[in-house]
Amino acid sequence: MLVFQSTMEGKREEIRKGPWKAEEDEVLINHVKKYGPRDWSSIRSKGLLHRTGKSCRLRWVNKLRPNLKNGCKFSLEEERVVIELQAQFGNKWARIATYLPGRTDNDVKNFWSSRQKRLARILQNSATPSSSNSKSHKTNREVSTFHDVPTLQAPKFTSSMEEELSSKAPSCSSSNMEKAGTIKMVPLPDLVNPKLLHFDTHFELTPYENYPCTDSQLQIPFPNIPQPQQDLTFSPDSQELLAGLEDPHFFDVFGPVDAPQLTNGAQLPVEESFLKPVRSFRNDVIVKEEYDNPVNPDAFFDDFPTDMFDHIEPLPSPSDW
DNA sequence: AAACTACACAACCGCAGTTGT
DNA sequence: TACAACTGCGGTTGTGTAGTT
Incomplete structure (x- = not known):
């Protein structure tokens, strides 16, 4: 045009x-x-x-730009990182993107937008059961949950780094990223409070240029985050989700979680089972048994209205750390 | 096979902050 | 100091495609 x-x-x-x-x-x-x-x-x-x-x-x-994950769908780890950071930072896509090597703010924004639409549709369908029933088919995304240990990196990309990489780094195709093996350290941005994130900043990291697309290759510990109790689970249809929202004691299941605790890096009580890989589910495939009896609390976050995070106080600014 | 739907992605726009003159 | 240009960010829209009916 x-x-x-x-x-x-x-x-x-x-x-x-x-x-x-x-x-x-x-x-x-x-x-x-x-x-x-x-x-x-x-x-x-x-x-x-x-x-x-x-x-x-x-x-x-x-x-x-070099090292972009063009064509790679968001891994479960990446999805979870986005969800967690969005809860912390709000719609600061550029900021969130700094934690996701190879992803741009636009990528994050698009991902979140799609997710919001999906959630809105789920909620709408739940609110009008007749319409949801009439549409028996359910996209796989609607029943997907997070199971793998997510990754959190916080690279700081400077112009000079870009220039350097642009001259030697290969593009991040799915194939070459999946061949990725060892990794180098990527500095956390100064906005990251290692305590807050329960980060071991000395773990091995995947090199930017070889950052893998596949979930199984991203195994950097994600900080412990407040998780719902295991007995609070939601069916993917969000019927329970809606019911839960109407329950005045709904948030009680989170236990005594407050922002100061988070910022002090206090270890929040996390059910051991939450940290276990529940199943090697990927590519939007889910078995019927798990669908009927969801046991993974991550589903709670996955199909949850983002407003739920509004009650969480914003983090202090980096200057306060 | 066609129609429909949901999704992913690319790109634009407007606004705000920064920088240079 | 004021202004203009530049840059970056977030919101939004349009389009192609894959999956489902």
């Missing part, structure tokens, strides 16, 4: 919009190689591309 924009000199310049062509990508990549990921506006002023600087930057950040 081409649109025309008047310049300060009164000239009409064409601005290209819409999907990027391979040639445009090439021009953009060459520009970054020469000048680094900056001066986006100069790309147009030099006549290299009929794109706005904004558009160029977005294209680079979301698609062309």
Whole structure:
């Protein structure tokens, strides 16, 4: 798509919009190689591309930057990280994305948006049983839960790092990421309170460029987080979920959880069984027995209205640590 | 096989913060 | 200090695709 924009000199310049062509990508990549990921506006002023600087930057950040997990669906670990961090930070997608190597804020945002829509639909269906019954089919996503130990990394990507990587790092295709083996340390951003997250910052980390897509290869301990008691489980249909929301003692099942405890890094009581891998469920497959008798408390978080986290106090700012 | 639905993804827009002049 | 340009972020929309009926 081409649109025309008047310049300060009164000239009409064409601005290209819409999907990027391979040639445009090439021009953009060459520009970054020469000048680094900056001066986006100069790309147009030099006549290299009929794109706005904004558009160029977005294209680079979301698609062309090295080590992006393009084409990789969010792993269960990543999903859980997003859910946890969204509860902590709110819709700070860029911030959340710093914990997810290879993911952009746009990725996180899209993931969350999809998830919200899914939840909304589930709730709507639950509110109107007739409609939910009429639609017998259920997408696998609706019954998915988290089971694997999630990963949490917090890389700090600087422009210089990008420039360096752009010259030598391979793109993060599914195949080469799945071949990933050993890893290097990635610094946690200063916003992370290691105590809070119960992090061992000396564990092995997957290298950025080899970050695996597959769940089984991401086995960095996730911080213990308050979990619901095991006897509080929800069927994927969210019927119990809705009932639970109406229960005035609903949140009692969380036990005495409050923000100060969290910020002090206090170990919250977590049922041992919660930390065990429940099953090697992946790719949205679930067996009927588990569906009928959900025992994994993570399902609680998965199909839960995000509003539930509103009662959790925001974390202190990093400067307070 | 066609129609429908849900989902994932790409890209745009507006706003706010930062930086340079 | 004021202004403009640049940059980054979050919200939103449009489109292609896979799965289901």
